[in-house]
Amino acid sequence: MPQSSVFGSNRVLKNLLPRHKRKTPPTLADDVPFGRIHTDHMLVCDFLPQKGGWQPLEIMPYGPFELSPDSVVFHYGQQIFEGMKAYRSGVREDEVSLFRPQLNAKRFFHSATRLGMEPVPEDLFLQAVKELVNVDYEWTLPMPGALYIRPALIPLDQGVSYRASQAYRFFIILSPAKNYYAKETSVTVAVERSDVRAVPGGVGEAKCGGNYAGALPALARARAKGAEQVLWLDGLEHRYVEEVGAMNAVFVYDDRIETPGLSGSILPGVTRRSVIELARHMGLRVEETRIDINQVLDDARSGALKEAFGCGTAAVISAIDSFLDGDERIAVNQGKIGTTTLRLKEALVSIQTGKAPDPFAWRVAVQCNAH
C-alpha cells in the first residue's frame, strides 16, 4: 500500500528488509573501498508513458535489475547520474545533512534533457533522495566519512532501432564513504595533450557515463606515468584547462584564485560553485576565465602559481602537488599542500558536517526516523 511521507507529495511504497536480515554497517575502523559497499535498500521510480508517467517511489532491498539484451540502455548511451553526500550533522544521532541538493536536482534535470531523456522533476528527485537516506541513514559514517548517494537514470525501452526511449528508470543507491582517495594528501596530474574529454556543443556539461568511458585510456596512460588524474584541455586548441579527472580545477595566485569559466564543455560542479562563493566571502578575488596550460606550467616553474587543486563531491578538495607534461614533472609549491587550499577545504567541510555555522543556508537537514 502507498504510504504518506513527510518528505514530499509523491507516493512512496516501502518493501523493507526485516531488521534481522539487514547487514551491519561498517565503522571508520573498517576498510571501506569507495563505492563497493552498498546499503540494505535502493530506490526505484519508473517513468511509464502508458501508465500516465512517473510511478510511485519504491524502496526495496538492494538487488539486480533484469533487463533484456536489446534494451536501449545497452546500446545508445542514454545514461546519466549524480553524485552527492549525506553527512552526520553531529547534533542529533538521527539527523543527517545534504549539501545543496537542489543543485544536484537541477543538474540531473539538465543532464537528462541534453541526452534526450525524460527529466526527473526536481521535487521528485529531492523527495527520493530524502526517502532513501531516511531508511538507511545509519550507514552514514561520521567525519571524515559520509554516505555517498548515487542517483542514476536509464532507459527501459527495448529494441535496437536507434531512437530515444519512451520509458525510463530513475534509481538511487547508497554507499558508506570514507575518503575517495586512499592517499588523501594530494594528487599528481598528467597533462593530456591529445585526447579530449568534451567539445563545445557536446555533452561535457552533462553528467553522463559516456564522458567517463571516453576518458579511460588517458587515465590509464596517466596512471602508468605515476599520476592519479588527467588534466583535460579544451577540445579545439588543446590549450585551455578544462578539468582534472572528474573534478573542477582551481589555481591559486597571491591575490586571487582562477578557475575555468563554464564554457559549455565543463561540468558545473556544486563544489566548484561553493568554493567560488566561499573564497569571495573570505575576501579572495575569483576569476572564472580561460586558463592557458602553458602559462600555468610557467607559473608553477617560476613560483608565481602558489597552489592548485581539484574539487568535487567525492574528495571535496584535492591539492595538486605536481603536473606531468610529457616526461617533465613540474611541482606546485614544492609539492606541499598550500594554506589557501587547506583553508577552503576546512571551511567547506565544516559547513557540510555542521561543525561551523551555515551562513549561506547550504545544509538541508533530514530528520530520520526508525523504520
Ligand SMILES: *Cc1c(COP(=O)(O)O)cnc(C)c1O
Ligand atoms: C561530478 C563532476 C564534477 C564535480 O561536481 P560536484 O558537483 O562538485 O561533485 C566535476 N567534473 C566532472 C566531470 C564531474 O563528473
